Amino acid sequence: QITLKESGPTLVKPTQTLTLTCTFSGFSLSTSGVGVGWIRQPPGKALEWLALIYWDDDKRYSPSLKSRLTITKDTSKNQVVLTMTNMDPVDTATYYCVLERDAFDIWGQGTMVTVSS
Amino acid sequence: QSALTQPASVSGSPGQSITISCTGTSSDVGGYNYVSWYQQHPGKAPKLMIYDVSKRPSGVSNRFSGSKSGNTASLTISGLQAEDEADYYCSSYTSSSTYVFGTGTKVTVL
Numbered sequence: 001q002i003t004l005k006e007s008g009p010t011l012v013k014p015t016q017t018l019t020l021t022c023t024f025s026g027f028s029l030s031t032s033g034v035g036v037g038w039i040r041q042p043p044g045k046a047l048e049w050l051a052l053i054y055w056d057d058d059k060r061y062s063p064s065l066k067s068r069l070t071i072t073k074d075t076s077k078n079q080v081v082l083t084m085t086n087m088d089p090v091d092t093a094t095y096y097c098v099l100e101r102d103a104f105d106i107w108g109q110g111t112m113v114t115v116s117s
Numbered sequence: 118q119s120a121l122t123q124p125a126s127v128s129g130s131p132g133q134s135i136t137i138s139c140t141g142t143s144s145d146v147g148g149y150n151y152v153s154w155y156q157q158h159p160g161k162a163p164k165l166m167i168y169d170v171s172k173r174p175s176g177v178s179n180r181f182s183g184s185k186s187g188n189t190a191s192l193t194i195s196g197l198q199a200e201d202e203a204d205y206y207c208s209s210y211t212s213s214s215t216y217v218f219g220t221g222t223k224v225t226v227l
Contacts, residue, residue, distance in 0.1 A: 048218060060216075103153035104208065107162040109162055
């Protein structure tokens with residue numbers, strides 16, 4: 001059974017850096033073709049793709065957020081970490097971790113992050 | 118990259134068929150057969166319903182089907198059921214080797 005779970009702070013202050021961890025099981029990020037990514041959804045709004053890291057360490061970022069995002073993986077721990085700098089209240093959203101094979105196949109439950117002073 | 122354009126809402130009666138459109142450009146929807154569709158019930162994580170324009174993952178009802186023509190992809194739900202009431206999002210691979218989502222469509226079963 002494949003599962004992904006997001007963890008991190010629920011509240012961050014403006015200008016701070018957000019660090020989110022995705023811990024997964026049931027697959028390996030060493031397997032060819034596999035990727036793990038992040039997608040967010042502000043309350044009542046649409047999904048927004050953020051970043052993706054592949055088994056070969058190829059990294060992709062949303063063009064509009066590229067300067068603020070970093071995605072890394074720790075294959076031995078089955079974890080993927082997303083950092084987002086200079087957080088702003090507009091970044092308040094539920095952040096989802098996803099397995100990418102055919103598409104965004106399996107989603108984590110999501111973690112709500114609020115940006116407020 | 119701009120979000121793909123979807124109608125804000127679509128409705129239908131039980132048993133009917135509805136179609137949701139997803140319009141992009143030649144740099145995303147029109148340029149690749151990597152369009153996928155997601156169903157999201159309130160308070161839940163999205164679920165993959167269609168990938169590679171028209172392929173269904175194992176376990177997804179064959180009432181859901183996908184197609185594409187030019188820069189517009191479509192999701193059709195046939196034999197509409199109450200459980201199909203949800204938000205639906207399309208997504209496409211882009212020429213920048215990134216992904217983009219649609220604006221989302223709320224499906225209401227009358």
